[in-house]
Amino acid sequence: MSLLLKNISLPLASFTLEADVEIRNRVTAIFGPSGAGKTSLLDLVAGLRRAPSAFIQLNDRVLTDTARGFCVPTHHRGIGYVPQDLALFPHLSVRQNLLYGWKSGGAIDPLFAFDRVTDILEIQPLIARGVRELSGGEKQRVALARALLASPRLLLLDEPLASLDAPLKAKIIPYLARIRDEFQIPMLCVTHDRVEALTLADEIVVLVNGKVLQTGAVLDVFNRPANADVAKLVGMETLHPGTVTSVTEGLVAVRVANQTLTAVAPAQATREVFVCIRGEDVTLQRDSESPSSVRNRLAARVVALRPEGALVRVELDAGFRLVAAITRPACEDLNLQPGLAVTACIKAPAIHLIARE
Amino acid sequence: MKPLNSLCIAVALGLCVAVAKSSAAEITVFAAASLTDSLKATTAAYEQTTGDKIIFSFGASSTLARQIEAGAPADIFFSADEARMEDLDKKGLIDAGTRKSRLGNTLVVVVPADSALPIKSARDLASDAVKKLALADPKAVPAGIYAKAWLTKQNVWSVVEPKVVPTENVRAALAAVESGNVEAGVVYKTDVGISQKVKIAYEVPAADAPQISYPLALVKESKQPEAAKKFLRYLAAEEAGQVFQRFGFILLE
């Protein structure tokens, strides 16, 4: 499948949304902070908004071409949309909602048969009910089923998990995965949540302030953010300006604050860099003597502890602010407390350098 | 002259004028709509010579009679038929001694100025060419009552009645004909003179028409009986009579 978004230019409140991407994968996440223009982009694809300039093509069908003044109206696009507030029709029953987009009097792809869809999303017991009687998770599944029952060629999802609590998220994700596997239609998901993006998507488009900063496979983008903005977004918690002082045999020495770190030389060697370190890549030790393969061992002091579920994010002062993510049992074993002196170990390959102007 | 002195003189003069004005009376005359132009013409000279001010309220005699009954501040009532005056007389609202039948009038059938409709008798009003006929409300307004009496006597009322568009007063009937929204109307001959947009199709002969009589009288509740009586005498006199004749009214003896 191929979704081509070219020459997109849509002025919004405080910036202009611009995009020029080709989306090829089955599940793509449009990832960025709130207000980045993600929903507007979905609206453009669905034909709910018009841009002064846009070229949108789905597979071999041109949907929008402002240069030629051509725009397929929304109801002919065959693009399913599940908005953030689900938009279930309150005056219709669940059954009427589900069948609203049903194309009667024509061959229905057995992929989207009513019984199959309701079975996969497990909403058969809900069909006779009114929309107001449904719980949050049930509404979500009904909204998904409704979009699917219209036999869409592409499915747009706006923050599908945002309004759900953690247990519910965990419940819905398998349904989304099922949709991905059982219906063979591409999905475009908007999200601001790293975990959602990691879990659901194959490919990711990073959108910040209306500009596409990076596209690529999810893990690639997360591990090798193209610039500081993307790095911050994908959760490189430690981010500092640094200066490369020497380059030797593919390794660089980079100075951060008053510390020198050893890192793997990036593809483009520059003098001024941003140093990015994921919390998950920082190990803590009480002592610093035993030899190990770790090149970077920094004396640090614990500043604060932030528990996050099974992990604890430990904020350290190593001459610069450094965040380490360790398990809670580990934290207890080491008896970490604010003020304690520890050694922070960072493997050279885990230090990610981004060119800085 | 010192400013304070001139101020005192100005104030004194003003007071004199005010006192002089207050001795001049303001008389309210309730009169039939068909008297609008003629009455206004008679009073111009009167106001100049006597210094009294005449205020008019023109309308359907029936409406005005109702208002007087309800206590409206009229000094003089000048009706288009005897029945309305009789009604007020029976209720003791007018000074019977001052009552006098002053004017007569003629009924005419009018059509829009550009109309080609041939109307030579009451019978023609019954024809299909006349779809709508404007009359002052024949239930209450003198002009309409007179018209109905005429058409009844000519034995065409039952055919004409469904076509009637009743209006609030005779001038409204005239306006309806002027607008072209009705084919014809029955109004007084005296009403036609003021309008360019209608023409007389047929003048009802005196023999066929009912007796038309315009009485006037002093309203008992008048606050200015002396001034009002003075105006009544003027209206009954020759000078005013000439004005009425000029407008086409018949003087009754």
Next chain:
Amino acid sequence: MSSEEWQIVWFTAWVSALSTVVILPFGLALAWALARRDWPGKSIVETFVSLPLVMPPVATGLILLQMFGRHGPIGGFLHDKLDLDIIFTWRAVLLALGVMSFPLLVRSARVAFEEVNPRLEQIARTLGASQWRVFFTITVPLAARGIIAGMILAFARALGEFGATIMIAGNIPGKTSTLSLAIFSEVQLGQDDRAFRLLGVSVALAFAAVWGSEWLLRRNRESK
């Protein structure tokens, strides 16, 4: 009450109902356009629609008289080409009632449409529904209570219309005589007892209409 009086009541009720039905498609179309669309000159349209509400009814009646009279732009055309007269017929009553109650319907319907979440309409379109289908299956049902309240208001206004009606329809017994016109003329004629009987019916009708409208609005509030 005499049969003549009942005829007046019946005539008033059916011509008011008919005028409400006749203005409904135009009122809804305009209300929808005002609620969902923007265009240069929109505020001028809004002002014109509200005019009959604030102008003296006789003034509106005068404008209608000029336009629909035999020498007027619309009336002249109808008279010459279709041999159709409006002034001084029941059609003039329909016209007067319709014009005077139109703004009330448009205002209520517009608010009702504005309260419908546009997202619902958009999603309906993604499900393949054309604009018309969205309008009739989503927008109108969700705005129904407000629209009905507007219709009742329009009906009540039509019931009580006087100024414009007397201007263009006159008070022709049996043909254009409505409750308000009849009450006025009975008072003029000194027939107070007839006037009071008609007054009683008038109050009863108005009461029923407003009570019905309030009840609908209460139900609307409670179900939210």
